[in-house]
Amino acid sequence: MRVLILGGTAEARRLASSLTGLPGVSVTSSLAGRTSTPSLPPGDVRIGGFGGVTGLIAWLRSSGMDAVIDATHPFAAVMSTSAAEACGEVGIPLLMLRRPGWIERDGDDWRRVPSIAAAARVLPHVGQRALLTTGRQTLGAFASLGTVWFLVRAVEAPAPPAPARMVVLLDRGPFTPAGEEALMRKHRIDVVVTKDSGSSAVEAKLEAARVVGIPVLMVDRPAIPAGVRTVPTVEDAVAWVVAAGG
CATH class of the missing domain: 3.40.50.720 (NAD(P)-binding Rossmann-like Domain)
Structure with a gap:
């Protein structure tokens, strides 16, 4: 099973590490390349953009990926939207790994803005x-x-x-x-x-x-693309891959 991880987060690196230990699973992590010294995950790594939705569609088809996990930053809205559109076009499953947001506590003075x-x-x-x-x-x-x-x-x-x-x-x-x-x-x-x-x-x-x-x-975080399944933890994402055939 070939899995593309859209990464750049600590969760994405942990996920790549967990999946590379599974038999029958091949992992490629994609990093946006916005920092000059990124922390690289285990497994295959590609750095740089895909060239929009059209480029991502072409890359997914040529690489033969079986699934995509969007583990980008919660504010990487453009990449998340592109992933949803591309996976829908190619017809491969997409999972979004999103850590929960912060919770306001007693004594906090938060002013939320959109x-x-x-x-x-x-x-x-x-x-x-x-x-x-x-x-x-x-x-x-x-x-x-x-x-x-x-x-x-x-x-x-x-x-x-x-x-x-x-x-x-x-x-x-x-x-x-x-x-x-x-x-x-x-x-x-x-x-x-x-x-x-x-x-x-x-x-x-x-x-x-x-x-x-x-x-x-x-x-506040941008909205999650409609219809995309979301999980909060790396463990949940690993379980999704295993259930999908990993």
């Missing part, structure tokens, strides 16, 4: 010194906010357009609540802007924001 653009519109009314952790590719949405100072945390240095008043912190999780609290107090952060990724590696900033007593602008 998009990055909405977060940029609301932000000046919520705070003036923001810890921004939405990814370097989203900075353009905040570039016009001249009244807000940003501490931008990213894995790699961002490119323009970007806010004029910002400091870039290059770092990769996991982070600790104590470290996040110290960071917020040092830079006098009064608002956190983040996506609802659900990742445990970066959840510490939410606990720190609760302790410090500052609001969080939480960008």
Whole structure:
């Protein structure tokens, strides 16, 4: 059974590791190539885009894949939509592996917004010194906010357009609540802007924001493509492959 994993997440790497240990299963992981030093999973790996839905359809047909598991980031909406359309056209099963989103707790002050653009519109009314952790590719949405100072945390240095008043912190999780609290107090952060990724590696900033007593602008996840089966854990995805013939 030939399985394509659309990856780039910790769950995708764990899934590739689990599936490569199954007899009769061949795994290929696909990474978008947005970082210069990605963490590579075991098994075959391809890096780079497919060329849209048409390119993905052609690749799936030429490679003879039997199934696709979308284990991309919860905000990789374009890739997820392309996978749903391509698998439907080719006629092979698609599973989406999506970790659960974060859950608000007592003492949290979350302001949910539907998009990055909405977060940029609301932000000046919520705070003036923001810890921004939405990814370097989203900075353009905040570039016009001249009244807000940003501490931008990213894995790699961002490119323009970007806010004029910002400091870039290059770092990769996991982070600790104590470290996040110290960071917020040092830079006098009064608002956190983040996506609802659900990742445990970066959840510490939410606990720190609760302790410090500052609001969080939480960008909601994009909708899952209609008709796509979804599971929350790597173990569930492995069971799906086994049931499908692995």
